[in-house]
Amino acid sequence: MNISSQAISEESIWRHPFILSSGDRPVSIDNFRPAESDHTVLDPKTYEAIEAEKLFATINHTQTEAGRLCLYRSLARPLPDAQVLQMKQDALREIEANQNICEALERYVENGVKSEHELKYLLYGEFVGGLTTDVPAERSGRLEFGGFGYHQYREGTQYVVDRVAAAKTLPQPDSRYLQILFSTLQTFEQTYVYQLMKGPVYLANDKFRTQQEKPRFLPLPRFRPTIFKWVPAVIFIAAIYAIMLFFEILAPELGASYIGYGILLLTVPAFPIVLLAMGASDRDSVIYPLRRLYRQSEDLARLYDALGMLDELLSFHRFRASLQEPVTLPKVLDEPHHLLIVDNAKNPLLIHDHPDYVPNDIVLDTVGRLLIITGPNSGGKTAYCKTIAQLQLLGQIGCYIPATSAQLVPAERIYYQVPDPGQLEAGMGRFGHELKRTREIFFNSTPRSLVVLDELSEGTTFEEKMTLSEYILKGFHQLGASTILVTHNHELCERLQGEGIGRYLQVEFVQEGPTHRMIDGISRVSHAHRVASEIGFSKADVDKHIEQHLSGSSNKTS
Incomplete structure (x- = not known):
């Protein structure tokens, strides 16, 4: 790697916004959740449809608040940067292979857990005065303490000083990602903010001076963080x-x-x-002016991010250890078109509760970038599509995925459209509402996008549905986005297949029911009668109910 590419890589691992807020309130996971006016790879509807919150709860094995926020930010706002992902994976592989590094990181993170909250108390607490220091009280989202903040200042700054000192004892890593994080922690002592935190702090004309800045023979008032002077x-x-x-x-x-x-x-x-x-x-x-300076320090923000990013890596390591299934780190490719190929993929949300979960292969490449899945309900089509989106997301944050092997290109956009009842106030009904969503996805998709469409153009006639679905799917195919359609419309499939467009999978059924395996082909068989029978609403069930109803009415009349 040349010098310029190293510089680009080092800068690109830092995320904005930082998890350390520069305002007067601490950051929470709500600050990173996708919104209509503020999102990256995942928009709010996709985030909800693919159950990203459940995915976070499944992989979250962090020990610190910084780690939890970093992991959530990664999941809610994944990066489409292949180089950063490759660096992150290299760090994870080193943690797995080097027991010395792994144990040192575990100790480092664990030793900072008990005092981490002290920095938060210092930066965002409200100190109401008095001679006692009370436990924090939440009022209108603010942390209030008795006293004037001396205790919080001492403990909060000491937490940072201790983390920097402990970082110097970490072994030298080989992976570039860990080198950057370790260096960020170790070299923080060279910053102005660190010198103020370590102290002493001198006051000179409404400015703060460190020990190094103070003229040797000039008497300046020294700030002592204690009420007893x-x-x-x-x-x-x-x-x-x-x-x-x-x-x-x-x-x-x-x-x-x-x-x-x-x-x-x-x-x-x-x-x-x-x-x-x-x-x-x-x-x-x-105290208030100093902590305002600390909150606005990018050096401190990077240090806190580095602490969280180390815990995030350890969380991936613990997630891997928690699974009894084969897992892999996908091979990350930097290509102009999206690609996702996975062997023996399993759904990360279902494998814990369903040890006999049936694996399936995933192939979304330049040849089969339009994938159409057919088959009756309750066969596993939706689970398969969610597995695709969830594994893409896990792989795109540098995490392990439950599969035997995989490779992917990071997606610039991930879209997942599900049936929506529509908004009556919009005055367009379900058809218009869903078509508007499809339009939004289409005009924002790129060749490096992953799009999942659960049915198209519902709420209209069969002929219109065929026409709309055909030109929409051809449009996605020409754009080059990886597009997956779930449909019952085998006539549409046959029309596109006749033009050599798309790859086709169907749900495998045996006499006893679905096997939850996806096999090649187009399903032309409906299992509606079987499903209706299973829930007690077949034609025989309806006829029996009518017969009983009429019989009961006749008895009452007589």
């Missing part, structure tokens, strides 16, 4: 002692020695008031 306390005690000494020694002839004790009784209760005033001053003029 030695210098003011000594001055206060010395002043009281001097007053008492004056009345005790210098004015005995006045018989006024008792005045000193009176002054002592009056001034001692004022000492806590002085402390509270100094605490409020420190909070408003030092």
